[in-house]
Amino acid sequence: MHVSEGGVEIEVPDARDGASAGTGDDVFYNPTQELNRDITAAVLRAFREREPRAESYLDAMAASGIRGVRAAAEGYDVTCADLDADAVELAQSNLDRAGNGGEAVHRNANALMYDEVFDVVDLDPFGTPMPFADPTFANTRDLVCVTATDTAPLCGAHQKSGIRKYGCLPQNTDYHPEMGLRTLLGAMVRTAARYDKAAVPILSHATRHYARAYLELDERATKADELLESTGFVYHCEDCLHREAERSLVAHPPEACANCDSTRILEAGPIWLGPVSEPAFAGAVRDEVTEDFGTAKRARKLLDTLAVELDTPTHFDQHRLCKLWGRSASKMETFLETLRDAGYDATPAHYHGTAFKTDATVAEIREVTAALDPEA
Template identity: 45%
Template sequence: MIPSPERFLQVLEGQTDILVPNENNSIPTASASVFYNPEMEMNRDINVAATSVFVQKLIERKGFERENIRYLDAFSASGIRGLRVSKETGISVVLNDIKPEAVELIRQNISRNDLDRTAAAICENANILLHREKFAIVDIDPFGTPSPFLDAAAASATFLLGVTATDTAPLCGAHLKSGVRKYSSVPLNNEFHSEMGLRVLLGSIARETAKYDKGIRPLLSHATRHYVRVYAEILHGAKNADKTVEHIGFLAWCPACGSRETKTGLSVFLDEKCPNCFKNRKIAGPVWLGPLRETEFCDAVVAELDRLPLNKKEAAKKLVVTCKNEADLAFFYDQHLFCEELKISAPPIDPFLEKLRAAGFIATRTHFSGTSFKTDAPADVIKKKLLE
């Protein structure tokens, strides 16, 4: 049963106005009949902009008509995600949830926003639906891990696959055995654990799509607070699948000196002894070692964010711009860890990075944290520049 009207809360995001059960607004749980998570508004803002940009690409390059592009919101809950896509991009959206009470409320919100022609709500098991039907764009944003649904999503998605994962503890190595079970990958829980989680997820997506002779091109990927989010363009054909698999590999990381070594391939040799300090290294993988984003796509998303009426516009733009400007290097460093080792106060990060660039190295900030940076400079050079 849907809560009585006096227990509804009106929510306005972007151009979309919905009703959600008031009691589920503050702390969403898996057991809630219908939940709405206000903490994910920026995620949804970026999703609307990214979807809009990708839809325009389909229209221009493949001659699609907007209303014939089908988008699946596989875990709709309150419906806010799919309803926003329908209302703010104009494409056809299927909103699915396994809970009848959620679907009933979604249908009310469809009518509330005059979307009866472009949006439809159904009550189905997500895996069954994904294996049964193809969608131009598939968005899976479950409560927790997307792992049980990646195979079906990879089979269903024709042009774009969006995946959100909130099970960051398994992805990032804090719950190691759970991460291994869910993603068939060994993660590391260290200073760059957030990027580790993102690359574990991308590696899992790449392996799932490859089974269907599909490759992926990450258009935008980010790790934000309690979740990671991926937008991956689907590339068809065995050759594209093979090229995608070439971006999967392993990492050897030394806890003693911080050195890293990456090697692509699903069967590789990495010496357990660190070549720098000769102590034991830890091996992680398989993970995605390729790019996390496409710069032109990020530019277009920022322009779209700027155009749209959004509550989280500036935060969303800042995140996407930072993602765009990150170096295409796997795994960041944390400035504060170096400074703790050197027993010095952390200097302003931008002048420090400029010193690395002046010395001929790549050096950029990252979106993962305010103290994180990516560089191809070796650890001894990093320490030298911090001491200057």
């Protein structure tokens, strides 16, 4: 099957009739990840401005090679790696067809990353990226791009798996996409720190199906120490949804909720509590989205949201709060405007349409927005 994406043309196996348009008919290609790949192409453009020495790009789990083909079109010196020989053959033929150079290699990405240094490494595995984290942070020079699709372990829905994979205690809350993203970022920051490197999140986004993060590397151990100080714990009241965050290597959970006195407090961590994106970089990436991206409109909307989203470590869901309080929900803009008029910061959060961030506590949100549903 012929696929046109972001100005490049590739062949992928035809999922409908099982026929192979390339070589292997079981080589993976997921059309629903186009937004993720469009944003990656825009990140690669914006990162070039930020770090002009960045030249080599490893598509570490290439499958059809779509990420590598797109990176080569952006002028990067591309290597596509895959364990599957059919994938390597298909990726090489796609690189050749596009004519922007690039080599596909039949290698285990972990072994390859210990052998060779790349400026940019893109991890896009099935499920968790943790089995690839050590060589990635040991050897990558400038930027790590990472997707994790194991959202249930990440957000605490499959908690034991989350604990095993990410070395922290994730909890299943009403802000599960953000819990997942911060579980992933915490594990990335800690892994990089083992190699005396700081992995600074410069852009991140999450949906129900995956978390995606871009981490800029800094070789100063002092910077790695600084980042570790932005990891810590969230304490979440299961009754009133009040939450508090504590930046610390050790948890000091409250005995009871500061808002409602409940003792049903969930403790999550250590997770990343710092900013998940750098506003200026999100804006620069947004400016690199071009009309030949199939998801241009969605990508710009997402990046616009990321550029202004508050960096509080959890988001709220208006519908969840209104249900708890027996109120009808309001239009998001009206709800946020009400908080702002009362002197709080409040922005939409990119996780979904009813998600928002604010510096108000749950009690303050309840009080300030009460007039929006006088019947309740």
